[in-house]
Amino acid sequence: MRLENVWLRYHRRGPWVLRGIDARISPGEVAIVLGRNGVGKSTLLQVAAGVLRPGRGRVTDRPARVGWVPERFPADQPFTVARYLTGMARVAGLGRAAADEAVHSWTDRLGLSAFRSVRLPELSKGTAQKVGLAQAMLRPPGLLVLDEPWEGLDAATRELVPELIDEVLAAEGAVLVSDHRGETVRLPAARRWLVADGALSEEASAADETIAVIEVAVPAARVAGTVARLRAEGHQVLRVRSDAANAAPQARPAEPPRSAGAARPAEPPLETAGEPTAEQPAATDAVVAPAAGEAR
Numbered sequence: 001m002r003l004e005n006v007w008l009r010y011h012r013r014g015p016w017v018l019r020g021i022d023a024r025i026s027p028g029e030v031a032i033v034l035g036r037n038g039v040g041k042s043t044l045l046q047v048a049a050g051v052l053r054p055g056r057g058r059v060t061d062r063p064a065r066v067g068w069v070p071e072r073f074p075a076d077q078p079f080t081v082a083r084y085l086t087g088m089a090r091v092a093g094l095g096r097a098a099a100d101e102a103v104h105s106w107t108d109r110l111g112l113s114a115f116r117s118v119r120l121p122e123l124s125k126g127t128a129q130k131v132g133l134a135q136a137m138l139r140p141p142g143l144l145v146l147d148e149p150w151e152g153l154d155a156a157t158r159e160l161v162p163e164l165i166d167e168v169l170a171a172e173g174a175v176l177v178s179d180h181r182g183e184t185v186r187l188p189a190a191r192r193w194l195v196a197d198g199a200l201s202e203e204a205s206a207a208d209e210t211i212a213v214i215e216v217a218v219p220a221a222r223v224a225g226t227v228a229r230l231r232a233e234g235h236q237v238l239r240v241r242s243d244a245a246n247a248a249p250q251a252r253p254a255e256p257p258r259s260a261g262a263a264r265p266a267e268p269p270l271e272t273a274g275e276p277t278a279e280q281p282a283a284t285d286a287v288v289a290p291a292a293g294e295a296r
C-alpha cells in the first residue's frame with residue numbers, strides 16, 4: 001500500500017495536519033508510527049485504514065480487508081459483545097456459520113467468553129479494547145492498523161498483541177501500529193516511521209543491526225552445496241553439525257526439496273575444518289545468520 005503526497009486537515013481553513021506524506025508498506029511488513037503527542041499519528045493511521053480521506057493526494061493498493069483498531073473503542077452502542085461481533089463478521093463478508101465460528105474463537109482467545117452477552121457500554125475500557133481487537137481479526141486482514149493497541153489492556157492480552165501481529169504478517173498482511181508506552185520493543189523487526197511537522201521520515205530500524213540466527217535442517221548430502229550457496233548469498237554460516245536424532249528415516253523428507261541447489265548432485269565437500277562431507281549422516285543442521293550489515 002502507498003500513501004502518495006497525502007495532505008489532510010480537519011477543517012476547510014484549518015491547519016494541515018499531514019503535509020505531502022509519501023510512504024509505502026509491503027505485505028509482511030510492520031511499521032511503528034512514532035512522534036510527539038498531537039503530531040498526527042492517529043490521523044495518519046486513519047488515512048491508511050481508509051477511515052479518513054485525504055484532502056489532497058491518494059492512497060493506492062490498500063488491501064481489500066482492513067482491520068482497524070482505534071485508540072478508544074466506540075463502546076456507546078446498544079449491542080451485546082456477541083451481537084456486535086457477529087454483525088461485524090457479517091459486514092466483513094462471512095456467512096452466518098463462519099461468523100458464529102469466528103466470534104466464538106476470537107472471544108475465547110481474547111478472554112471475552114464471559115462477556116458475550118454483556119452490552120458494550122457496560123464493559124471496562126480494557127475489555128472494550130479487546131472487543132475492538134477481536135472485530136479487526138474476525139477475518140484475517142490484509143492490513144491491520146492499530147492505534148495504541150496496548151492502551152488499557154491487561155498483561156495477558158498485551159502479550160497477545162505481538163502474536164496477532166505476527167499472524168497477520170505470516171499471512172502476508174501488513175501492520176501499522178502506534179505506541180507511546182514503549183511496548184513496540186516487542187516488535188524488533190518493525191520499521192519506524194517518525195511523524196513531525198506534518199511530514200514522515202523513516203528511522204533506521206533496530207532490525208538493520210540485529211542478527212537473527214536460523215537453524216536449517218538439510219540432508220547431509222546437500223550440506224556442502226547449501227553452505228556454499230548461503231555464503232554466496234552473503235550469510236554467515238556459524239556452525240554445521242550432524243544430528244543423529246534427525247537422521248532417522250521418518251525424519252527425512254520423502255523427496256529432496258526441489259530448490260535450485262538441492263536438485264544438483266552432491267557437491268564436493270568444503271575445505272573448512274570441521275565441516276561435514278557428503279558421507280556424513282543423513283540430516284544435518286546448518287546454523288546461519290545474515291552477514292553483518294546485510295539489509296533486511
Ligand SMILES: Nc1ncnc2c1ncn2[C@@H]1O[C@H](COP(=O)(O)OP(=O)(O)OP(=O)(O)O)[C@@H](O)[C@H]1O
Nearest residue numbers: 010011017035036037038039040041042043044180
Ligand atoms: N476530529 C478532529 N477535529 C479537529 N482536529 C483534530 C481532530 N482529530 C485530531 N485533530 C487535531 O489534529 C492534530 C493531530 O491529531 P492526532 O490525534 O492525529 O495526533 P496524535 O499524534 O495521534 O496524538 P496523540 O499522540 O496525542 O494520540 C492535533 O492537533 C489534533 O488536535
